[in-house]
Amino acid sequence: MKKLCLFSLLLFLAVSPLFGDFGDILVEADNLHHQEDYAQGRQFLESSLSQAGSGAERAELYWRLARAVLNLGDEAEDAGATEEELLELFEEGEALAEKAIEADPGNHLGYYWKSANIGRWGQTKGILNSLFKAKPMKELLEQALDADAGHADSYYVLGQLYEQLPGKPLSFGKKDYAVSLGRLAVDLHEASVKSGQEREINYDFYTELAKHLYARDWEADKRYKEQKKKQDKLANAATPLEKGFFYESESELQATSDREEARKLLLWTIGKLESLSRPKSGQTADLEEAREVLASWN
Numbered sequence: 001m002k003k004l005c006l007f008s009l010l011l012f013l014a015v016s017p018l019f020g021d022f023g024d025i026l027v028e029a030d031n032l033h034h035q036e037d038y039a040q041g042r043q044f045l046e047s048s049l050s051q052a053g054s055g056a057e058r059a060e061l062y063w064r065l066a067r068a069v070l071n072l073g074d075e076a077e078d079a080g081a082t083e084e085e086l087l088e089l090f091e092e093g094e095a096l097a098e099k100a101i102e103a104d105p106g107n108h109l110g111y112y113w114k115s116a117n118i119g120r121w122g123q124t125k126g127i128l129n130s131l132f133k134a135k136p137m138k139e140l141l142e143q144a145l146d147a148d149a150g151h152a153d154s155y156y157v158l159g160q161l162y163e164q165l166p167g168k169p170l171s172f173g174k175k176d177y178a179v180s181l182g183r184l185a186v187d188l189h190e191a192s193v194k195s196g197q198e199r200e201i202n203y204d205f206y207t208e209l210a211k212h213l214y215a216r217d218w219e220a221d222k223r224y225k226e227q228k229k230k231q232d233k234l235a236n237a238a239t240p241l242e243k244g245f246f247y248e249s250e251s252e253l254q255a256t257s258d259r260e261e262a263r264k265l266l267l268w269t270i271g272k273l274e275s276l277s278r279p280k281s282g283q284t285a286d287l288e289e290a291r292e293v294l295a296s297w298n
Contacts (some may be wrong), residue, residue: 011148012093022057029064034199038075042068050212059104065115070120077124086124093117108147112154115140119157134165138172145240152188156205157181163212175216176226177245179258182209183297205284206269211293213262220257227253259297268296 025048032041044064052058073089094117100110115137122133138161144154159181165173186205192198218226230249237243254261273279273287 009261022053025051026060026064029061033064033067033071036071036282038068038071038282055103056107057102059107059110062096062103063107063113064099065108066093066100066110066117069093069096070113070117073120074240083124087121090117090121090124094121094260106147108144108151109156111140111144111147112151112157115144115157116291131165131171134161134171137161142239142241145244149240149243150188152192153204155188156208157183158241158244159212160208163208163215175212178212179209179216180230180246180248181244182212183251184244185209202286203269203273203283204289206265207286207290207293210262210265210269213258213265214297216258218258220255223253223258227251263294263297266290270294 095204097114163178234246
């Protein structure tokens with residue numbers, strides 16, 4: 001194992017200088033991420049840090065490192081790593097994301113990946129720690145949206161927080177907000193795939209929206225009544241997050257209940273994932289989760 005790691009390190013130290021443009025380094029790092037080769041991606045990013053010529057460039061490498069470490073933590077969990085080992089990885093990911101923020105406070109992805117690593121740390125420690133970490137996660141995601149109000153992934157995670165957390169006075173959860181945030185996340189994500197900014201659809205966006213709808217559990221008539229009320233609230237919303245709370249006022253609602261829409265959406269998601277000829281491990285996991293969620297509703 002040590003020989004293999006040494007060979008990989010030497011390989012990347014040799015390859016990295018071949019990139020004549022910093023943008024080429026980012027493309028290669030994203031290719032490795034897309035291939036789910038997170039260990040090589042981490043090594044490649046670490047060997048490329050010396051080529052970053054500005055704070056903005058260092059931030060691009062550090063948030064990608066935070067992303068790689070989080071994914072390595074997920075892989076380690078699947079492989080049976082101890083809680084201590086997982087917490088160490090997510091703490092490292094949080095620290096790397098903080099370096100990205102320090103290098104370029106205007107880059108929204110530093111805040112996003114710091115929040116993501118904090119969230120995985122909380123999940124690893126258990127439900128009480130997840131609740132304790134919810135507020136700093138939310139604050140970081142709001143900072144991400146202040147830097148980029150069109151960041152789909154931030155709304156996607158916020159939707160999960162607002163669905164899963166209890167409401168006042170214990171926390172800030174609200175299932176109606178989760179649905180609006182989930183709809184906005186899906187629409188922004190689809191737009192980013194269509195424009196080429198994202199390579200492929202992440203079907204878990206649809207699974208999470210389906211879960212939000214099922215949890216809210218409104219009938220068709222209430223959906224329409226509440227939609228009209230949200231229009232004025234959206235017009236008066238001041239921040240990206242507040243606008244996200246009432247985004248459903250702009251949605252074209254189906255003439256159906258929340259739970260009927262949720263089931264249709266989940267069946268569509270399962271069908272899409274089942275149709276993939278060569279699914280990646282993440283897509284296989286998404287399919288398994290979607291099936292489990294649907295089974296739990298029957």
